[in-house]
Amino acid sequence: MTTRFDSCADLGEISEVLDSMPTISPDEVRGVGKWEMWEDYYGSNVYKCSVCGSDWDMIEGTPQDNDFKYCPNCGARMTEVSEDA
Numbered sequence: 200m201t202t203r204f205d206s207c208a209d210l211g212e213i214s215e216v217l218d219s220m221p222t223i224s225p226d227e228v229r230g231v232g233k234w235e236m237w238e239d240y241y242g243s244n245v246y247k248c249s250v251c252g253s254d255w256d257m258i259e260g261t262p263q264d265n266d267f268k269y270c271p272n273c274g275a276r277m278t279e280v281s282e283d284a
Contacts, residue, residue: 230275234262250275 232250239245246255246262251273255262262277269276 225276230273232270232275232277233279234267234277236261248273248275248277 230250232248234246234255235249236244236246244261247253248255248270251270253270253272255267255271267277
């Protein structure tokens with residue numbers, strides 16, 4: 200739908216057009232996942248994104264301890280750490 204307004208357009212008309220446009224949640228686009236913990240060959244805890252599968256080796260603590268609320272690789276919002284992966 201293309202709507203063109205002249206310089207004297209009524210703000211009510213513009214508001215109606217904006218209200219009629221669909222909206223999406225950012226989570227629908229980037230996804231929501233969790234950190235899945237597993238132990239690597241050396242016995243260190245490694246966390247994997249459940250959305251894209253990228254591994255993140257934490258020097259100390261968990262992703263929450265390091266304030267990783269989003270996957271640095273795919274941008275998915277992380278909701279929790281799962282230790283049963």
